[in-house]
Amino acid sequence: MKEIKSISALAACFSQLPGVGRKTALRYAYAVVDMSEEQVDGFCVALNDVKDSVRFCSVCGNFTDAEVCDLCRTRKSDKICVVAYPKDVAAIEKSGAFDGAYHVLHGTLSPMSGRTPDDLNIKSLMARLDGVDEVIVATNPDVEGEATAVYLARLIKPMGIKVTRIAQGISMGSELEYADAVTLSQALGRRTLL
């Protein structure tokens, strides 16, 4: 069956979204046919609203629709939790375990993909370290996340500020049997006294 041109074009747009392949994109495009005129208009307005209103917080780099985000305005900033992406802020906030401020790097160091410290939101982090007691590096526990943590520690520790890293070990509710070797050896090496 020859595909309808406008459907293919819309499917191409949908397939720019994360995790959307060709088949899903086509399914979405066909669903738009069934939408009302008002729904499609509303969709367009919403798309443009996001593009126009959402920017990065000038202090921490998280998403916001103001100059400075809610979290920066309301939280004490003596503890700063450094994460790679805005979605990591959302994950930590959901846990409710942290009540300090955040800083979003928008990536991690990666010599392989050519991401150097200049590509990350590090300058603005250094600019806000006055009066900060502790910087918690909450990047992912992978090679790039670890490299970023080590880099930040070397940069910040000489300023007399404590730099910490989120703990690594066995996840809550997981089974030893299925844990990978590196995680297991980390969990053993960093065992704590009961």
Next chain:
Amino acid sequence: MKEIKSISALAACFSQLPGVGRKTALRYAYAVVDMSEEQVDGFCVALNDVKDSVRFCSVCGNFTDAEVCDLCRTRKSDKICVVAYPKDVAAIEKSGAFDGAYHVLHGTLSPMSGRTPDDLNIKSLMARLDGVDEVIVATNPDVEGEATAVYLARLIKPMGIKVTRIAQGISMGSELEYADAVTLSQALGRRTLL
């Protein structure tokens, strides 16, 4: 974390798409923040293009951007394959096993959800049966699909037209062990001579 208003609004739009829940919709909405101005504009144009140009074929009810769809214009119509939805046409076309014309009902009979013959695209099917040898009912092998098939057979057979149903049985490549009881008993009951 308080959610950004325009992000929530866009996520609500995305969650109207089939199979998109709240979490996926939010992920899509945040992805739009990273898109360029041009990409978002292109998205809007594509959405409106689909809404403006795609309609249902006046003969068979399938999606088209013309008055009559490609399949209706190019295929012989002595055999008509009746399906519930446009996506079923796409599935059969992909198999390459049918070279006749189609008719899309836009649903199946369902007394439970109040879908009667008047709600389906049946009138236009009756109007195109002149010179037709065979009507193949390719609705899904479930209660509603079967009911629709029986209804159509009662309606069309008296006109001297052959009405057939797609075969039911064990799927190619599947394992007997995992087949459900109804499918197995159908496969046994309709066994063919080797």
